Amino acid sequence: MSLPVIYVENLTRRFGDFVAVDHINFEVNAGEVVGYLGPNGSGKTTTIRMLLGLLEPSEGEATVLGFDAFRQSEEVRKRVGYMSQKFAIYDDLTTLENLTFYGGVYGVNDKARIQHTLELVGLKGHENTLTRDMSTGWRQRLSLGIALVHEPKLLFLDEPTSGVDPTARRAFWDLIYELAEGGVTILVTTHYMDEAEYCERVGVMRDGKLLAMDTPTNLKKSIITGDVWEVYAHPLEQGLEILSAMPGVERVGLAGDHLRVISSKVGKTAMKGLLSREGLSVEKIERGEPTLEDVFLALAR
Amino acid sequence: MTNYLVQASNLQKHFGDTHAVNGVDLNIGSGEIYGLVGSDGAGKTTTIRLLVGALLPDKGDVTICGYDLRKQTELARSTIGYLSQRFSMYEDLTVLENIRFFAEIRGLSSTEWLPRSMEILEFVGLDKFKDRRAGQLSGGMKQKLGLASALVTRPRLLLLDEPTTGVDPVTRQDFWQLVIKLVSQPAIANPKSQIQNHESNGVSVIISTPYMDEASRCHRVGFMKKGKIIAEDTPSNLRAHLNGRVLELRGNPINILRHVAHQDEDVEDVAAFGDKLHVRVRAGKSSLIMKRLPKEIESAGGELTELRAIPTTLEDVFIALSEDQ
Numbered sequence: 001m002s003l004p005v006i007y008v009e010n011l012t013r014r015f016g017d018f019v020a021v022d023h024i025n026f027e028v029n030a031g032e033v034v035g036y037l038g039p040n041g042s043g044k045t046t047t048i049r050m051l052l053g054l055l056e057p058s059e060g061e062a063t064v065l066g067f068d069a070f071r072q073s074e075e076v077r078k079r080v081g082y083m084s085q086k087f088a089i090y091d092d093l094t095t096l097e098n099l100t101f102y103g104g105v106y107g108v109n110d111k112a113r114i115q116h117t118l119e120l121v122g123l124k125g126h127e128n129t130l131t132r133d134m135s136t137g138w139r140q141r142l143s144l145g146i147a148l149v150h151e152p153k154l155l156f157l158d159e160p161t162s163g164v165d166p167t168a169r170r171a172f173w174d175l176i177y178e179l180a181e182g183g184v185t186i187l188v189t190t191h192y193m194d195e196a197e198y199c200e201r202v203g204v205m206r207d208g209k210l211l212a213m214d215t216p217t218n219l220k221k222s223i224i225t226g227d228v229w230e231v232y233a234h235p236l237e238q239g240l241e242i243l244s245a246m247p248g249v250e251r252v253g254l255a256g257d258h259l260r261v262i263s264s265k266v267g268k269t270a271m272k273g274l275l276s277r278e279g280l281s282v283e284k285i286e287r288g289e290p291t292l293e294d295v296f297l298a299l300a301r
Numbered sequence: 302m303t304n305y306l307v308q309a310s311n312l313q314k315h316f317g318d319t320h321a322v323n324g325v326d327l328n329i330g331s332g333e334i335y336g337l338v339g340s341d342g343a344g345k346t347t348t349i350r351l352l353v354g355a356l357l358p359d360k361g362d363v364t365i366c367g368y369d370l371r372k373q374t375e376l377a378r379s380t381i382g383y384l385s386q387r388f389s390m391y392e393d394l395t396v397l398e399n400i401r402f403f404a405e406i407r408g409l410s411s412t413e414w415l416p417r418s419m420e421i422l423e424f425v426g427l428d429k430f431k432d433r434r435a436g437q438l439s440g441g442m443k444q445k446l447g448l449a450s451a452l453v454t455r456p457r458l459l460l461l462d463e464p465t466t467g468v469d470p471v472t473r474q475d476f477w478q479l480v481i482k483l484v485s486q487p488a489i490a491n492p493k494s495q496i497q498n499h500e501s502n503g504v505s506v507i508i509s510t511p512y513m514d515e516a517s518r519c520h521r522v523g524f525m526k527k528g529k530i531i532a533e534d535t536p537s538n539l540r541a542h543l544n545g546r547v548l549e550l551r552g553n554p555i556n557i558l559r560h561v562a563h564q565d566e567d568v569e570d571v572a573a574f575g576d577k578l579h580v581r582v583r584a585g586k587s588s589l590i591m592k593r594l595p596k597e598i599e600s601a602g603g604e605l606t607e608l609r610a611i612p613t614t615l616e617d618v619f620i621a622l623s624e625d626q
Binding site for chain 2 (some may be wrong): 170177181192193194197215235236295
């Protein structure tokens, strides 16, 4: 079977005059982990809602696991899992009770399968913990468990790691890879570019349009055509202003304790000269490597 | 008299049996951006609440701008701006009305708050939206309104508890530019500083965050674990501990690479990044492993196309510190 798991053609959604999703096209293949990025309000969640059959497209079509996402939404929802931005779990129920409840919603009453799901997301031993007493990281695992209890072939994760610390995020991504190895296809939205690096392919949305979708490596190559420079100069804030106004500089951003400059025209000597003339102390300027954050900022501005 | 704007010594706070904060010392200089990081439940938010004076410590002292938080509570608090994890705003009030509300609670008179609010709104870029209802603002704009509300009293110390959770990179860049501007141009926060109790004029920021790219924007970072700060330094010094110990691998199939790396006894951590792996190795074992891995992968039926040491990130440091006992 080589049919794509998600096939989207000219998919469009309007709310009144506002075009939330504007003629997007993409495909996702079985077992892929695809990241879906974009600023708040760029149309990511609306896309997912159409793929889940919760919203009718204004134009175009979406096929999910071979079914028409809107007209056959029941068939789709039986086979896909969805973990939303706001974890919908009941605070006054335990882990097991939440999972059993949601399993019931999907028609899963098999106790063994619920136990298996608990184990999969690493919550075994915490069956009787009230979810209100759990940390964000654990609540997130439970929420993933809920999305997985009916063994979906395709998983939509909408900002699953918002507010979760690095260790818990690492564990979460290990789990995502385990699922993908087991043949589950995953579409995940995130605001964190280090996580986007984990994905095999990444799409970037802005103002309802899908601007690009490719591997992180190819995106960096095709979008960041200038050189990346790491500029260590003090005071930083003044450096930011001076370099932003420098002709030939494409973008300047803050990166930790230094500035990142992207330019295909301006080099080290020119920047150093200008900053020194303006009275800044220049510690060093060195070559950097493009990151997905650079790609995002280049496309999203 | 020291130059520290914030001094905390041996801060302790229990909740029942939980030692939420267990002996924290902090010395924050004027003009410093200090990042507080650590896992869920490490004590970051409790520490910030103790510094704001929202919680009383069981033990320990806090001095802010020379004022003892316990004995000169009101004076100390008057120097603080605080943005909590879920800062509250009135969705049916306008932007300006929200700021007015915060200003008046803090005792600013109408001749003070109005010019001050306009100045702050311009600074955060919300001046054009002053009459828009807060409920109709985008996520990024709400966050700027929260920051503006915290700045209206001209604080010397800004405490930010996970201010950027769920915010996209463009908005986060804007937010950080504001924070850095505040620190480098104290005139914005304090054009006519009335605080005589402290010699210099810089604004300091303490920010907690689960995101390491943000932590790396701070001047110094404190890593909390079980109520203690177990490591504290500049981001580059923290990263230096792991220099040469993070390797990047590419090849086919990636699963074999991963399993082989996992099994090597000198490998501490393996993380997949799409089509590549990042592997953290034991101190002093890098060159050994770089010779050994290609052979191990080949004999397992895999093909290694790239193997190199890469610059370490604060994320690597975080993971390593979390695992250490």
